[in-house]
Each structure stands twice: as C-alpha cells, then as structure tokens.
Amino acid sequence: MxxxxxxxxxxxxxxxxxVEWSYTREVFDRVGDRLGRGFTDREAEILWHGLTGSRDHQLLEWGVDPDAFWTAFHEEEDPLVRAExxxxxxxxxxxxxxxxxxxxxxxxxxxxxxxxxxxxxxxxxxxxxxxxxxxxxxxxxxxxxxxxxxxxxxxxxxxxxxxxxxxxxxxxxxxxxxxxxxxxxxxxxxxxxxxxxxxxxxxxxxxxx
Known part of the structure; x- marks a missing residue:
C-alpha cells in the first residue's frame, strides 16, 4: 500500500x-523536584508518549498545572543529551x-x-x-x-x-x-x-x- x-x-x-528510558526517568525526576510532585514510572510513560491523548488534559486530571509542567520540562531537557x-x-x-x-x-x-x-x-x-x-x-x-x-x-x-x-x-x-x-x-x-x-x-x- x-x-x-x-x-x-x-x-x-x-x-x-x-528515547532510552533512563533519560526519560531522569528528566521526570528533575521536573518532579521542581514542581514538588513526583511522577511514577507509569505517569512518566503516559506523559512522554501521550498514551491517554492530550497531555494537558492528563496533567489537569492529576492536578498539575500544564504551563508550570512544560516550563520545567523544557528547561530540564538537554538537547545534546537527548539526541545521544x-x-x-x-x-x-x-x-x-x-x-x-x-x-x-x-x-x-x-x-x-x-x-x-x-x-x-x-x-x-x-x-x-x-x-x-x-x-x-x-x-x-x-x-x-x-x-x-x-x-x-x-x-x-x-x-x-x-x-x-x-x-x-x-x-x-x-x-x-x-x-x-x-x-x-x-x-x-x-x-x-x-x-x-x-x-x-x-x-x-x-x-x-
């Protein structure tokens, strides 16, 4: 086809x-430290891959402000490390x-x-x-x-x-x-x-x- x-x-x-899971886990650990709210492996997997659809809707369901999350997330991502x-x-x-x-x-x-x-x-x-x-x-x-x-x-x-x-x-x-x-x-x-x-x-x- x-x-x-x-x-x-x-x-x-x-x-x-x-991306290797170890990178994803480390990023969510750092984001969790910033937000004062940890993320389980399952939550990190759901958000990283958008398994439940809209990530923003999922964050709101968990009581996490999407704007605060994405600001922290992007600041904690290292482009060169992620590429590697x-x-x-x-x-x-x-x-x-x-x-x-x-x-x-x-x-x-x-x-x-x-x-x-x-x-x-x-x-x-x-x-x-x-x-x-x-x-x-x-x-x-x-x-x-x-x-x-x-x-x-x-x-x-x-x-x-x-x-x-x-x-x-x-x-x-x-x-x-x-x-x-x-x-x-x-x-x-x-x-x-x-x-x-x-x-x-x-x-x-x-x-x-």
Whole structure:
C-alpha cells in the first residue's frame, strides 16, 4: 500500500524514533523536584508518549498545572543529551526509500528536534518539516499538517496523502486534514489503556509491504 500515496507525512517521537528510558526517568525526576510532585514510572510513560491523548488534559486530571509542567520540562531537557539517547526504530528505514514527497509534523520542539535529526542522520529524509507551537497549532488540529502540505506543494491539488503516527492526535490530525491515517502501535492496547483506530493499524511499518 506504500505506492498508493502521492505524499507521506510522519510524526517523529514514538513513530520513527524513541528515547532510552533512563533519560526519560531522569528528566521526570528533575521536573518532579521542581514542581514538588513526583511522577511514577507509569505517569512518566503516559506523559512522554501521550498514551491517554492530550497531555494537558492528563496533567489537569492529576492536578498539575500544564504551563508550570512544560516550563520545567523544557528547561530540564538537554538537547545534546537527548539526541545521544535517541534511537531509530528499525522499521523506520522505509522512509529513506520513499520516492514521494515526505514531511515531518511533530510536537517535539525545534531545539530538541534538530539535534535528533542531525545525530541520527535522518534530516534528508524530509522535504519539509514543522515543529508544532502555540502559533502553528497542535495535532489533531489540521493547521500544522496543512502547512507542511503547502510546503511540499501537495495542498489542494487532488494528491492522495497519508499521515503516520503513534498517537490518537496523529490520526485525528490526518482525518481533520482529509488524509488517510496509519497508527503504529509501539506499546500494545493493554499498556495504552485504549484502542486507537486508523485507516491502517500496524505494530511495525514492515506490515505495510
């Protein structure tokens, strides 16, 4: 089905790459110290991977102010250390072989994303990329997706595209932008606590061939 599409959009964290657990645990320990509220392994996993959907909604449910959390979180992240602790999923290699235009739409902030792309040597996989901000909007908002489609030159011209990601927000963004959605499940429904639907549901991109 890879050849069915005229262009591809992809999420980054949890979809193409992941970070060693030791890094995630250390960051949440430091953030917890700042906020005076510790995070269990399960809570850290939920927030890092967005397993329950909106991270802000989850924080509010736990009684944690999202603005305070993200300020502390971004101040405690070290871009170079994170890049060194980030690894590429084996099944992500298919992206390098795509002949169609490829775009990246990620919630990973630019100051973190850029060192990761360089360290893994995958910058040239993407013809356009966007790191979401308050100004661009966040997935499942279609605006950041449509922005990258515009940069790729595939907006409003009848091209058939797909967005692949590991979260429900990726599926929502794809559908809201009129694209097909591929959900890659890196955890399993039991650990996620829910089933994420998509036009395609896979555990590995290898299943697409």
């Amino acid at each position: 890879v050849s069915e599409y005229d262009f591809w959009l992809l999420d980054l964290d949890g979809t193409l790459v992941d 602790q980030t690894y590429l999923h084996d099944d992500a290699a298919f992206v390098a072989n795509l002949d169609e235009p490829v775009g990246l739409v990620t919630h990973c902030q630019e100051f973190l994303c850029e060192p990761v792309l360089d360290n893994l040597g995958i910058r040239d996989w993407f013809d356009a990329r966007l790191c979401c901000t308050e100004e661009t909007g966040w997935k499942p908002d279609p605006d950041p997706v449509q922005s990258v489609m515009h940069d790729l030159g595939v907006a409003h011209n009848g091209h058939r595209g797909v967005l692949a990601g590991d979260g429900s927000c990726d599926v929502g963004a794809a559908w809201n932008a009129g694209l097909d959605a591929i959900h890659v499940e890196r955890f399993g429904h039991d650990r996620r606590g829910r089933c994420v639907l998509g036009d395609y549901r896979v555990q590995s991109f290898d299943e697409l061939y």
